[in-house]
Amino acid sequence: MEVYDIFTERLSAPENKRDKTPVVLMVDEYGALVSAQDRKTADEIKAKIGNMLFMGRSLGIKVLIGVQRADASYFQAGARDQFHAILAMGNISKEQKEMLFSDFKQKMTDNRSRIRIGEGYLLVESQDIERVKVAPVRDFGEINASIIEALSR
Secondary structure, three states: HHHHHHHHHHHHHOOHOOOOOOOEEEOOHHHHHHHHHHHHHHHHHHHHHHHHHHOOHHOOOEEEEEOOOOOHOOOOHHHHHHHHHHEEOOOOOHHHHHHHOOOHHHOOOOOOHHHHOEEEEOOOEOOOOOEEOOOOOOHHHHHHHHHHHOOOO
């Protein structure tokens, strides 16, 4: 709610006076968050996330969402298509390939048993899908320091 307040404040400000300092909203287990709410609250969360996805980039608002399953019911109509990048890790079901990568699923020919821990697919700006492998984290302190430094820019 705090990030949405920043979003609405920036949206209502005259364009030449808008603060565009990056603000990042990171929600892990978004599906669990939405599912745990009553219908009214869940709809409010989906509407606010949708608004920030549609209009937030130009205001410096970045939305990062982690889900186990990218179900359309978690997003307002069209909001799911507003993500700049989609990263799917691990064994991706046929349904998830269709949901997340429908234009590129024919390029995802790997046998599900060949995808290993730390491997998956990345799609940036709907350009082309890439197979990726993420190195294992050996020093969480170093990773956390890098994240804090990047978010502080």
